[in-house]
Amino acid sequence: MKILLGIDAINPDKNALDFACYLGRLTNSKVTGVFLENLEAEERPVVKQMQGITYLDWDVDETSGEHISKVKLVEKNIASFKESCLNRGLDCNLHRDRGVPVLEMVEESRFADLLVIDAETSFNKTYEGIPTEFVKDILRKTECAVVVAPYNFEAIDEIIFTYDGSASSLFAIKQFTYLFPKLSNTKTSVLQINSNGEWHNREKYKLKEWLKEHYKNFQFEVYKGSNNAAMFDYVFSRKNIFLVMGAYSRNTLSQFFKHSGADQLMRTMSQPIFIAH
Numbered sequence: 001m002k003i004l005l006g007i008d009a010i011n012p013d014k015n016a017l018d019f020a021c022y023l024g025r026l027t028n029s030k031v032t033g034v035f036l037e038n039l040e041a042e043e044r045p046v047v048k049q050m051q052g053i054t055y056l057d058w059d060v061d062e063t064s065g066e067h068i069s070k071v072k073l074v075e076k077n078i079a080s081f082k083e084s085c086l087n088r089g090l091d092c093n094l095h096r097d098r099g100v101p102v103l104e105m106v107e108e109s110r111f112a113d114l115l116v117i118d119a120e121t122s123f124n125k126t127y128e129g130i131p132t133e134f135v136k137d138i139l140r141k142t143e144c145a146v147v148v149a150p151y152n153f154e155a156i157d158e159i160i161f162t163y164d165g166s167a168s169s170l171f172a173i174k175q176f177t178y179l180f181p182k183l184s185n186t187k188t189s190v191l192q193i194n195s196n197g198e199w200h201n202r203e204k205y206k207l208k209e210w211l212k213e214h215y216k217n218f219q220f221e222v223y224k225g226s227n228n229a230a231m232f233d234y235v236f237s238r239k240n241i242f243l244v245m246g247a248y249s250r251n252t253l254s255q256f257f258k259h260s261g262a263d264q265l266m267r268t269m270s271q272p273i274f275i276a277h
Contacts, residue, residue: 013118016149172246172276188218197224
C-alpha cells in the first residue's frame, strides 16, 4: 500500500507523523512524506533583466535572508522526518512539492492508496479553526482515502463503521477492510443513526453476511435522532476507536466539527477518522 503523509514543510506535525508510521508498520508499507511549500505566498516584486531590459516581476527572491532561513528549516525538517522513520524501523520516501498545496496534494493522492493529514494543517497565517480550509479542500477533492490523524494516540481498541444504507457508506467499509486486513480481530461496531431507531432486517442480514467473512467480533448499533448530534455524542464517549465514514459524510463531517466544543475536543481526541471517496 502507498501511504502519503501531507506535511507543512515549515511546521510539520509530529502526531500525524507518529500515526502515519503506525499505519506503515501495521500494513508493512512505506510512508511517503509530501513536504508542501506554498511558494506562491512567498512571491515578491523582483527586479529582473532580459536582453538588456530591466523589469519587475513577481517571483521568489531566493537571495533574501527570509528565504535562505526557510530553506534551512525545511532541510532540517526533512532530516528529522527521515530519522523518525528510521528510528521506527520504517522505510520512507520523500517528495518536495513547491506549488499550491491543495493542488499538489490532490495530484499526489491520485497515485496513492491512503493520505494521512493533520486537521490543523494550514498555509494561512491566521487561525482558521479545525479542520482548516486546506483540510476541508483535501476532504472534498482528494482522490484516495484520507485519515485525519488523532491529536493523541494510544491504540485501536474498536473500529466504528458509520452506515446510512448508501452505496458510499458501504464502499467506505469495504475500502477500510481491504486496506487494513490486520485489524480483522479488532472489536467492530456498525453504527446507524436514523429517525426510527431501527435496522432494516434484510439490509442488516446481508451486511452481517459480508462482515462475517472479514471480522471476528462485530456488532450492530442503532440510534434514533439527529445524525450530527448523535454522532458527536457517540464518538466522544469512547476512546481508542477508528471512525470510518463514507463520502456521503463529508457534509456531516463538516457540521460535526462545528458542533459546540468540537474545536477543543479535537485537540485532545484519540480517534483517527477514515474518510473514503
